[in-house]
Amino acid sequence: MMESLKVFIVEDNKLYGDMLRYHLALNPDNKVLLFTTGKECIDNLHQNPDLISLDYSLPGMLGLEVLQKIKEFNPGIPVLIVSGQEDITTAVSLLKEGAYDYFVKDENTKDRIWNTLKKIRENLQLKQEIDELKNEIGKKYEFENVIRGNSPVIHQLFKLIEKATQTNIAVSLIGETGTGKDLVAKAIHYNSSRKPHPFIAINVSAIPNELIESEFFGYEKGAFTGANSRKTGKFELANKGSIFLDEIADMDPNMQSKLLRVIQEKELTRVGGNNTIQFDARIIVATNKDLAEEVRKGNFREDLYYRLLGLSILLPPLRYRGNDILILARYFLDEFCSENKLEMKSISPKAKEKLMNHAYPGNVRELKAIIELAAVMSNNKVIEADNISFTKTNLLTDLLNNEDTLSGYTKKILRHYLEKFDNNVVKVASKLDIGKSTIYRMIKENEL
Numbered sequence: 001m002m003e004s005l006k007v008f009i010v011e012d013n014k015l016y017g018d019m020l021r022y023h024l025a026l027n028p029d030n031k032v033l034l035f036t037t038g039k040e041c042i043d044n045l046h047q048n049p050d051l052i053s054l055d056y057s058l059p060g061m062l063g064l065e066v067l068q069k070i071k072e073f074n075p076g077i078p079v080l081i082v083s084g085q086e087d088i089t090t091a092v093s094l095l096k097e098g099a100y101d102y103f104v105k106d107e108n109t110k111d112r113i114w115n116t117l118k119k120i121r122e123n124l125q126l127k128q129e130i131d132e133l134k135n136e137i138g139k140k141y142e143f144e145n146v147i148r149g150n151s152p153v154i155h156q157l158f159k160l161i162e163k164a165t166q167t168n169i170a171v172s173l174i175g176e177t178g179t180g181k182d183l184v185a186k187a188i189h190y191n192s193s194r195k196p197h198p199f200i201a202i203n204v205s206a207i208p209n210e211l212i213e214s215e216f217f218g219y220e221k222g223a224f225t226g227a228n229s230r231k232t233g234k235f236e237l238a239n240k241g242s243i244f245l246d247e248i249a250d251m252d253p254n255m256q257s258k259l260l261r262v263i264q265e266k267e268l269t270r271v272g273g274n275n276t277i278q279f280d281a282r283i284i285v286a287t288n289k290d291l292a293e294e295v296r297k298g299n300f301r302e303d304l305y306y307r308l309l310g311l312s313i314l315l316p317p318l319r320y321r322g323n324d325i326l327i328l329a330r331y332f333l334d335e336f337c338s339e340n341k342l343e344m345k346s347i348s349p350k351a352k353e354k355l356m357n358h359a360y361p362g363n364v365r366e367l368k369a370i371i372e373l374a375a376v377m378s379n380n381k382v383i384e385a386d387n388i389s390f391t392k393t394n395l396l397t398d399l400l401n402n403e404d405t406l407s408g409y410t411k412k413i414l415r416h417y418l419e420k421f422d423n424n425v426v427k428v429a430s431k432l433d434i435g436k437s438t439i440y441r442m443i444k445e446n447e448l
Helices: 014-024 038-043 063-073 088-096 109-140 152-165 181-190 209-217 253-265 291-296 302-309 324-339 349-356 363-377 395-401 406-420 425-432 436-444
Strands: 005-010 030-035 051-055 079-083 101-104 171-174 199-203 242-246 267-269 276-278 282-287 311-314
Touching: 005 014, 005 038, 005 109, 014 030, 014 109, 038 051, 038 063, 051 063, 051 109, 063 079, 063 088, 079 088, 079 109, 088 101, 101 109, 152 181, 152 311, 171 181, 181 199, 181 242, 181 282, 209 253, 209 267, 253 267, 253 302, 291 302, 324 349, 324 363, 349 363, 406 425, 406 436, 425 436
Parallel strands: 005 030, 005 051, 051 079, 079 101, 171 282, 171 311, 199 242, 242 282
Antiparallel strands: 267 276
16 A cells, blocks of 8 residues: 655645645545745655645745755655746746646646646556565565575575675576576576666577677667667667576677677667667676687687676586475475466375486476476376386487587596596596596696
């Protein structure tokens, strides 16, 4: 519920002022105060009125001077100027000074003020609803609501996200597909000082190379065939907020050069335009590739890499999160049953064991799909092991599709097992049937 609106009437004609006060006070939600001089009004501005009806011809201080002092105190207070005579020049000058409107005193003045107050109430209600919605969004993207889990790697992730929210440093999110990079980007935005402003997300790999510039920076009418009107680009829309560039490693080299200039200068030019447009947006990027490796291969500009790197946050694969698998499974199951009006189900010990032993190449996204299917396949209140179905993929084919050298594949395999076994070289050497000295040599020579 909104609080009552506070209205100041500044009118030296006591009879006319009483009439306005009576009329506006017919709505019990309006608190109306009457002042007969400009000084009285200024001395009471600390009460923060929602609307001021100001007589232009006041004794001792003209309405223009009172208006200027009101705007000095708080430029956001709407001020209606009420004058005994119609003077277009005066009206224009007062509107330029920030007056909300200009009325000539007649029998309709009270109704005009009433209608203006009604509009202000509607605008304040709308603003309140928007603020409440933004608060709800902020709660939705609190860290523990975005990424559920209690593993050490998740607690470390929360610490890094919190650091990211405290400044406007660029953030690079690195992780396998399905680890929740988009959710972390939203959590950073909605817990930062930029949360009242837009969060704009772009999947770079989903936009054809010939369209990406106009998508990023917009275009002017007539810039190319089919450009029938001006279009505002994503960077311009993200002004004062955050822009999230997902799959940044897939960006065309020519576009990388243009993006670098825009980030450096903090200004852009629409396609087909000449005017430069200033913008201030926080840059958050994400990739499932090793950007440093892409730089070494010549696929990604080194200068852009250092511009975007900022605070680097690694999102751990689900297979390294231990008991978080069961925490997430429980959450996804409850959510799915609730949304589909199914009776709540539990997960049997053998089903839990099966879930814990899977590698999850699709990470959290894969687990969610597995649990939802299991809920559908289950015939009673318990998810059994037989209800858990894993999609079989040809991992070797997927690996070979990412063309690399034999040395490159060797490094990837060793990195994977070193992470899996907490950098225990002896364990890795035994698992892969490779000499310990070979691994130590590769580490010493910075190949791992």
